[in-house]
Amino acid sequence: MLRKFSLITCTLLAMTALVTAQAQKDQAQKTIKFTVLLPQDDTSITIDGKAAVGEGEKRVLTAKAAPGKDEVLVVAVWEPNNYTKITRPRKVKYKEGDIVVDFLKPSDKEKDDIVVRFVPTPDEFVHAMCKMAKVTKDDVVYDLGCGDGRMVIMAVKDFNAKRGVGIDIRPDLVAQCKETAKKRGVADKVAFREGDVLKVDDLSEANVVLLYMGDDINERLKPILKKTLKPGSRVVSHRFLMGDDWPPDRSEHVKATMGEYPGYEHDIHLWVIKGENKK
Secondary structure, three states: OHHHHHHHHHHHHHHHHHHHHHHHHHHHOOEEEEEEEOOOOOOEEEEOOEEOOOOOOEEEEEEEOOOOOOEEEEEEEEEEEOOEEEEEEEEEEOOOOOOEEEOOOOOOOOOOEEEEOOOOOOHHHHHHHHHHHOOOOOOEEEEEOOOOOHHHHHHHHOOOOOEEEEEEOOHHHHHHHHHHHHHOOOOOOEEEEEOOHHHOOOHHHOOEEEEOOOHHHHHHHHHHHHHHOOOOOEEEEEOOOOOOOOOOOEEEEEEOOOOOOOOOEEEEEEEEOOHHHHO
16 A cells, blocks of 8 residues: 555656646746838748748737747848848847837848849840940959859950959859850950859959849948949949949930840949049
8 A cells, every 4th residue: 555655656746847847848938029120011931940920011929939048030031023032030039128120121240141043134235234334445344143144255255345254153153154155255354253242352353343133232232342443443233223322323224125035124324433432
């Protein structure tokens, strides 16, 4: 009888210990309530890897942190146009009172991941961009996000630029660029390499920079271009601008009549680097 009682007691103690441990575990999980401000109403949100339900540019979310933790990882993903995807992470820490998480602007601490789907610029646009930049035999032309390489190849082949450099994050496109340069007979005057356009360390060599990257990338490139390029250098962008605080010196409307997108029309924009641009 005594042995039976001891077994029951041990079982009860074990169950009590489990219940206590679970209660302590649950108690250690902090519930975080916060408001997110988003760039567009179809932005998707994940919290610690799990999809959060909601819609609109302002949402109130609730998340339970992992046991013993006081923060969650919130990730917003959206597409500002039909070929750019932006992934923006934010760590949200538990605190008393209102918590607002702003996804409207990039952060220097928590870096965005930006993927740009390659869409070629029609040849007529490339020709107009080189003409707007007044490319000559004295110019070194860079194409940031070079895609299939047609911009620097045309700058060298048709406008007699001294040298061309194309940079793209996709190794398959870089390989394609090199093959095209050989076929066009300009491999000795152009260089293509894989890389992040926001980390180019030799941009000061450029006299002309050609772009077709999107508003978000242009905004990030803007301080790099202003700081790095020499006065007199020209930047030409197909379609996209540099923000309200740096309007283009000139814009021109172009319409394609042949090639991949006959009938496509949009603006191209020119900025000339001046002394005041360095500020």
